[in-house]
Amino acid sequence: MSSKNLIHFGPFEVTDQVFYNTPLCYALVNIKPILPGHVLVIPHRPAKRLTDLKPDEVTDLFTTVQKVQRMLAREYFGGGSTVGKVEDGSFNITVQDGKWAGQTVAHLHCHIIPRTKDSTEGDEIYDRLQTEEGNVGGGLWDRSRPVQEGIFPRIEDEHRKPRSPEEMRKEADFFREQMALVDKEV
Amino acid sequence: MSSKNLIHFGPFEVTDQVFYNTPLCYALVNIKPILPGHVLVIPHRPAKRLTDLKPDEVTDLFTTVQKVQRMLAREYFGGGSTVGKVEDGSFNITVQDGKWAGQTVAHLHCHIIPRTKDSTEGDEIYDRLQTEEGNVGGGLWDRSRPVQEGIFPRIEDEHRKPRSPEEMRKEADFFREQMALVDKEV
Numbered sequence: 441m442s443s444k445n446l447i448h449f450g451p452f453e454v455t456d457q458v459f460y461n462t463p464l465c466y467a468l469v470n471i472k473p474i475l476p477g478h479v480l481v482i483p484h485r486p487a488k489r490l491t492d493l494k495p496d497e498v499t500d501l502f503t504t505v506q507k508v509q510r511m512l513a514r515e516y517f518g519g520g521s522t523v524g525k526v527e528d529g530s531f532n533i534t535v536q537d538g539k540w541a542g543q544t545v546a547h548l549h550c551h552i553i554p555r556t557k558d559s560t561e562g563d564e565i566y567d568r569l570q571t572e573e574g575n576v577g578g579g580l581w582d583r584s585r586p587v588q589e590g591i592f593p594r595i596e597d598e599h600r601k602p603r604s605p606e607e608m609r610k611e612a613d614f615f616r617e618q619m620a621l622v623d624k625e626v
Numbered sequence: 627m628s629s630k631n632l633i634h635f636g637p638f639e640v641t642d643q644v645f646y647n648t649p650l651c652y653a654l655v656n657i658k659p660i661l662p663g664h665v666l667v668i669p670h671r672p673a674k675r676l677t678d679l680k681p682d683e684v685t686d687l688f689t690t691v692q693k694v695q696r697m698l699a700r701e702y703f704g705g706g707s708t709v710g711k712v713e714d715g716s717f718n719i720t721v722q723d724g725k726w727a728g729q730t731v732a733h734l735h736c737h738i739i740p741r742t743k744d745s746t747e748g749d750e751i752y753d754r755l756q757t758e759e760g761n762v763g764g765g766l767w768d769r770s771r772p773v774q775e776g777i778f779p780r781i782e783d784e785h786r787k788p789r790s791p792e793e794m795r796k797e798a799d800f801f802r803e804q805m806a807l808v809d810k811e812v
Contacts, residue, residue, distance in 0.1 A: 490688075490691070490692060490719060491695050491712045499681055501688075502687075503681055503684055505676070506676060506677045509676065509677050510677060527675065529726065530723055530724025530726035531676070531727055532720065532722065532727045532728075533720065533723050535719040538715060538716025553727075555724065
């Protein structure tokens, strides 16, 4: 996306993670997804809180959430050669609106987390969203954190390792192609 | 609200719990709030899933969420004679979109849960939303459940007792007055 303007999520430059872009918002793959397909939809304007959005921004944000759901359903609710439909699975759609609700980047973002019969995490899902594992801001911040080499990794640190820029770019490229298919359907 | 049409949430008649009404959606107090001020915003049309909503319904639903947030902030984020503002507290805004995401009434509803520095429930909040305590459908269903009298109540049953229609009606009346103040401000 070298010809485009850089896209920011709070203080973080996330251009290569973005897979969908509208005049008012964008969707990006997550640095530390809680489950496969866990993505975020974010207004371009760095509004902090949901109540900061104007009606056209509200419409654009949540109709984009709907489109992203259709795209994720194709990928995660299908099987083999079958393209999945929204009704074949479920989603947790959630805004942590303010720091006491778990918001870690002061730039409004809506989480979309695909769920299926087989996603046995059950009640844990929201827990994980409000602990270090769902700390989107912390994950992005860690990208620039100095790395100490030659140390035997602790298991829990390994477990929590954010995904590489390369891995996220590949996923974003794939989701971008899929969104084009969804846009054709609507 | 005797002069109005009855309002339904899935199979349940909830007219007296409703404190705000628009052409396309309504807001109601909860039978089993997880925290004080935990309310729901629901489209009048019994759409099951977020992707079922048309753009005008999306706009109406989430701009109503914003208004309800402003009302709840007045009440829960203020203190003494101070009227609270949205930025004085936080909210969990969440849609459990489909049964594998915890939806128990097959009629789309958006949870709004006020959070403050003092709401120490922390990570538990989402847990409670996905267990029996947050089972909106179960709570409404239980209203018509046969009551066995003369039995010594088990503590956990007592703890989980849904609020009385009278209690909810009083809260809805109060919230309705407050919403009128919010509508004047906007």
